[in-house]
Amino acid sequence: MIRLDRVTKQFPGGTTAVDDLSLTAPTGKITVLVGPSGCGKTTTLRMINRMIEPTSGTITIDDQDVSALDAAELRRGIGYVIQHGGLFPHRTVERNVASVPLLLGHDKKKSIARARELLELVGIDPGLGRRYPSQLSGGQQQRVGVARALAADPPVMLMDEPFSAVDPVVREQLQDEFLRLQGELGKTIVLVTHDIDEAIKLGDHIAVLAVGGRLAQVASPHQLLTHPADTFVADFLGKDRGYRALGFDGAEVPLHHESTVVLRDGAITDPAPHDDPWTLVVDESGHPLGWASTDRLGQITASDELALGGTLARRDGSLRSALDAALSSPSRRGVVVDDSGTLVGTCRAHQVLSVIEEQERPEEERVPAHEGGEGGDDGLDPRAPR
Numbered sequence: 001m002i003r004l005d006r007v008t009k010q011f012p013g014g015t016t017a018v019d020d021l022s023l024t025a026p027t028g029k030i031t032v033l034v035g036p037s038g039c040g041k042t043t044t045l046r047m048i049n050r051m052i053e054p055t056s057g058t059i060t061i062d063d064q065d066v067s068a069l070d071a072a073e074l075r076r077g078i079g080y081v082i083q084h085g086g087l088f089p090h091r092t093v094e095r096n097v098a099s100v101p102l103l104l105g106h107d108k109k110k111s112i113a114r115a116r117e118l119l120e121l122v123g124i125d126p127g128l129g130r131r132y133p134s135q136l137s138g139g140q141q142q143r144v145g146v147a148r149a150l151a152a153d154p155p156v157m158l159m160d161e162p163f164s165a166v167d168p169v170v171r172e173q174l175q176d177e178f179l180r181l182q183g184e185l186g187k188t189i190v191l192v193t194h195d196i197d198e199a200i201k202l203g204d205h206i207a208v209l210a211v212g213g214r215l216a217q218v219a220s221p222h223q224l225l226t227h228p229a230d231t232f233v234a235d236f237l238g239k240d241r242g243y244r245a246l247g248f249d250g251a252e253v254p255l256h257h258e259s260t261v262v263l264r265d266g267a268i269t270d271p272a273p274h275d276d277p278w279t280l281v282v283d284e285s286g287h288p289l290g291w292a293s294t295d296r297l298g299q300i301t302a303s304d305e306l307a308l309g310g311t312l313a314r315r316d317g318s319l320r321s322a323l324d325a326a327l328s329s330p331s332r333r334g335v336v337v338d339d340s341g342t343l344v345g346t347c348r349a350h351q352v353l354s355v356i357e358e359q360e361r362p363e364e365e366r367v368p369a370h371e372g373g374e375g376g377d378d379g380l381d382p383r384a385p386r
């Protein structure tokens, strides 16, 4: 656990970058520092590994006061990732990643082997290991930066805007991979970003800082969205707070049986007659392909002729994804799938909203979703999504 206790940093010239900040970053979790430009995020991060010394206050890692440790040694034990990866331009990718194990006294062969392992772990083709950083894309450099920070297998990682130097699509990929990796590695991470959506996606805890280095709020993403401490935090969170908060709410949503037809060998097989204007088409394994106008079923030859609708909701997904699946479907029936992508039923927007309202009620007054009375008449499936 990293603990900052009443930490202040005043730079010569009088700027108070961080003001009386007390904060805990729990072991094995991602703590995100977020806030507008100049609010002291980077200064806070750099005080943890003593690249900047605080003016007052104490910082401990697992109850050890960092000011009592040798700064160089402390830094070798902490992974540090910055924008653009912060790679050494004149060393190959492999040598960049191997630099920390080499510094720690491991032999060259072992260090390079470890570097290759790590590059693979972060999704870098081993063939790129001999290149120089400038011969890689921004996203690849960022990945190498993460691999290098992981090289000493540090329990603690500090990450300063690690995904901001890449385009939004690559950024999302890197974020997803980072979450997957963290799921395996369980590091204690403090990550700085100015992007509130990134904070909400990545953080187990989020500390919102205001200019002047004042802590405005520290909370889970869900708490932050539903209970911002003041107007500064609410404004910083931006629009659609209520809707975004649904992304963290899992609850049972009534599932309905959906009649389907199968697209096989370029034709719809056995189009059963029914009077609904939309029919869901699946492949032979029961994976949804899209919606077809029922009166055009006979003309469909390929899946790209189908209306995909929007998102597929996962049975164990959030209320937001269930609601979005229903609202974005041409039939207004949201397609719900299991882990393997197989259809398990459809959901209705008004029933998702009922579940949301139900959640507002005191626990003892709630009615379980599958006893809710509103579904059921068309083959309600109580194996509902969360």
Ligand SMILES: Nc1ncnc2c1ncn2[C@@H]1O[C@H](COP(=O)(O)OP(=O)(O)OP(=O)(O)O)[C@@H](O)[C@H]1O
Pocket: 011, 012, 013, 015, 016, 017, 035, 036, 037, 038, 039, 040, 041, 042, 043, 044, 194
């Ligand atoms: N070495 C320094 N000397 C003087 N002032 C500094 C120094 N480093 C940072 N500051 C000031 O301290 C404040 C906090 O800076 P810091 O870089 O920590 O903010 P930040 O939240 O990380 O900003 P950004 O999102 O723009 O990177 C700013 O007002 C900055 O100008």
